[in-house]
Amino acid sequence: MVQEILTVGFLTAFLSAAVRLAMPLMYGGLGEMIAERAGILNIGMEGVMLSGAFFSFAGAWYFHSIPMGLLCGILGGMVVSLLHGLLSIRLAKDQSVSGLALNMLMLGVTSFLYKLMSAGQSYQQVETLPSLAIPGLSAIPVIGEAFFNRDILTYLLYVLIIAAFFFYRSTNWGLNFIAVGEHPRAAESAGIPVNRYRWIAMVLNGALGGIGGAYLVLVQLGVFTENMISGRGYIALAAVILGRYTSFGVFGAALLFGAANALQIRLQTIGVEISPYLLAMLPYVITLAAMLGAIGKNSQPEGLSKPYIKGMR
Template sequence: MTAEMVAVFIGSSIRFAAPLLLGATGELVSQRAGVLNMSLEGMMLTGAFAGAVGSWASGNPLLGLLCGVLAVIPLALLQAFLSIRLRANQIVTGIGINILALGATTLAYRELFGSRSDAAIPGLSKWAPPLLRDIPLVGTMVFEQVWLLYAGLAVIGLTAFVLQRTALGLALHASGAQPRAADSCGLSVTALRYGAVVFAGVMAAVAGCFISIGDIHTFTEGMTNGAGYLAIAAIIFGNWKLGRMLGACLLFGAATALQFFLPSVGVNVPSALLIMLPYVLALLAVAGLMGRQTAPAALAQPYSRA
């Protein structure tokens, strides 16, 4: 094993973790506000499809990214309406939207692309920070990533600041922990939760576009492969704390990268075991075997002023 191979593994881990980081950040805000957005998988898949179609049709991946975001916002509003206004079961509605997104994107994919299913789609370019890319051996292999990742990291940093240092962050925490107390202080729990779900939808769309036009430069049926569920598991794994959640996403990304790294160094491990590894880690997190979990007190509980 060489330093170059290790650098490739680290770079791949970051690349596989990127859509989880983006999607989980939006989902964390939603859950902090009290809404369990189980439709994250469907939102990511819809964003991936719309981003690929927009990029393919226009030849401009930036327009594709915009199309991906615009396509997911109606899904986010639907999830918010069902969860907040109609006070429907958030798990059931989320899974229903996931099934709808899978069916709709599969049908549209076959109708639009047909025999062109393996055609290359214009994708987002890669970029590396000037100083980091000059590091010998590992600079470009680790830090040369799709620029959307670095833009996403800036958004993640801003999100952390808002949640921890601003009145808006305090209001979001209150909406998910003590919504009645927040309401009595003059805050609109409905508006806060709507905004949080829409933000989760935008981040999910960006995560989906990262996969289709950032990483792979094509679209395939169901290409998110459970990334949305892994992002939700990362939040539980991180105990609803942003820093620990980011660490969980990197862990899941490294587990995925092992599928390609171990065979390259001559370690013979059944491929099925490597494929299931991220989901095994997610199962351990959801089962509470990674420590005591403390979710927002009013998570997934509809709120009514009556």
């Protein structure tokens, strides 16, 4: 069994599948990380991604264009996040309640609209984004194929991950975003408009979550199906915790979730007798263990999921 796994062919296919499966989680996770670092917990990420998936499909279908599909997906995700912002920032309501309600709402809305749009008949696929090999890098054995022979959205994610790292580490704006999430009252007295920052975080949350959902449609499947996110939004929440609220951490955690998923598929194809369902449990167990391991050096933003009302003590 070990010999079969340690072949270049197996590893290449495995890693390639892992990256592909991880990509929606990476976008969703990055969006969620930005929101959570600003102090807003968006359990509605599932709904954001579902909205992104549906509207990207609808956009790509009606305009016959992938960029338009992507744009619609981004806008669709944003609308859900902004609704969450309205409830949790403007009205200072319980963020978990709002997020769950939005998940349910979007499940209904997207299924409803899809049924209206399709009127019973099934749709053909929309065109999907092609892979573009990066010359040189894509020739590296195993890693090259998995990371550098991909679609443009994957490359965009690499840029965003690196940009987010430097943004939080070495820009004033980044520090402001952290301050808003850690201690909003202190941030406000230092002249940082807390809620304005939180609104910006929600816009980014929606855009990135929207792309995460759109990725499934525009790159992987080319079709929309009801409830197609099927829990990926919740897994993105886990990736943020496992990744300790850093962009590289989220990248790694999402890759781990993708790898666990890919491994079960690959192992089945070479006929290894281990239940894929037990393997699928692993990432969640690891996340729980990681949360226990994170005790003491708590990486969770101090002000997470606490509404901030200006001037209230």
